Amino acid sequence: MNKVVAEHQGYLMQATNATIQFGGLRAVDSVNMNIEAGTIVALIGPNGAGKTTFFNLLTGIYTPTEGEILFEGRSVSGKKTHVIADWGISRTFQNIRLFKEMTVLENVMVGRHVRTHSGFFGATFRTPSFRREERQIQEDAERWLDFVGLTDHANDLAANLPYGAQRRLEIARALATEPKLVCLDEPAAGMNESESADLDDLILRIRDELNITVFLIEHDMKVVMNLAEYIYVLDFGKLIAEGLPAEIQSNPAVIEAYLGQDMEAAIKAKRQALLESRGEKVATPPATPAPEAAPEEAVMDSDGVVMVMDADIKEKNDAA
Numbered sequence: 001m002n003k004v005v006a007e008h009q010g011y012l013m014q015a016t017n018a019t020i021q022f023g024g025l026r027a028v029d030s031v032n033m034n035i036e037a038g039t040i041v042a043l044i045g046p047n048g049a050g051k052t053t054f055f056n057l058l059t060g061i062y063t064p065t066e067g068e069i070l071f072e073g074r075s076v077s078g079k080k081t082h083v084i085a086d087w088g089i090s091r092t093f094q095n096i097r098l099f100k101e102m103t104v105l106e107n108v109m110v111g112r113h114v115r116t117h118s119g120f121f122g123a124t125f126r127t128p129s130f131r132r133e134e135r136q137i138q139e140d141a142e143r144w145l146d147f148v149g150l151t152d153h154a155n156d157l158a159a160n161l162p163y164g165a166q167r168r169l170e171i172a173r174a175l176a177t178e179p180k181l182v183c184l185d186e187p188a189a190g191m192n193e194s195e196s197a198d199l200d201d202l203i204l205r206i207r208d209e210l211n212i213t214v215f216l217i218e219h220d221m222k223v224v225m226n227l228a229e230y231i232y233v234l235d236f237g238k239l240i241a242e243g244l245p246a247e248i249q250s251n252p253a254v255i256e257a258y259l260g261q262d263m264e265a266a267i268k269a270k271r272q273a274l275l276e277s278r279g280e281k282v283a284t285p286p287a288t289p290a291p292e293a294a295p296e297e298a299v300m301d302s303d304g305v306v307m308v309m310d311a312d313i314k315e316k317n318d319a320a
């Protein structure tokens, strides 16, 4: 066994002491985490616990200030997001990020460009190999739309899709890069009951039919308990528990940090707030305000990888 393989012990993803410090805040603090290939793993924890920040470390938006995250034995530290995408990690975002003025199909084709080979020359002069590749990309994109159930919407503008369908489109775009690991950041947020049941089904099919490992951040405990085979719990940047769903549900530290705040009520309030922010009628007024959507910026880098990020994250990235 070579050294790299020995070090990651067969795990697809392995975080050792992963930490990022923003000023005085350790948003992710000394986290150890392993993900086995072929599993569905959930990352849960209260608001502000550091879940999205962990995804940002894993996908190269941030670099750990201490510790290390390995993907198939290779460290993601200091690697550009497109390199990590190329290694086989893709993601969706907590606040939906689509190219709203593009069609549904085009949004998936954009994701697929991470795997293309015709360079600038081919694209400019529309060489036969470029055209062949374009056709292939379109056919693949159609296949991904079919997989998430959006074939009938292929030519609609992304902006005109119902909310649950926009989340599924983001998932299709993430799948189009042919990842080994797909990271879903609150895919059920703002979904109604039937949309979230469809989502459960879709996530299972991603793992079972496509053999893609799923790393899931989710507040909806029904989704988490239905799907996750293993759960990690973050609180104030630190891992406070890990285990099987049944173990997590009865773990005193988790109950205190998370369930103790009447989690069901908090989730319900969040769901209602989101539904209301979409203009849908809800039975009772929400207890918490709808989270504000972060300003976002869609960028495509020179390798054709979609980089869509919060304007403030982009600023920090640009400054770094």
Ligand SMILES: Nc1ncnc2c1ncn2[C@@H]1O[C@H](COP(=O)(O)OP(=O)(O)OP(=O)(O)O)[C@@H](O)[C@H]1O
Binding pocket: 022, 025, 027, 045, 046, 047, 048, 049, 050, 051, 052, 053, 054, 094, 313, 316
């Ligand atoms: N670029 C940054 N600069 C400074 N602080 C940051 C930055 N990114 C995240 N944080 C802080 O890190 C902490 C963790 O945030 P994060 O978004 O990861 O939480 P989360 O667990 O995803 O929460 P939620 O469930 O609300 O999405 C928060 O206190 C947040 O304000």
Ligand SMILES: [Mg+2]
Binding pocket: 051, 052, 053, 094
């Ligand atoms: Mg988050």
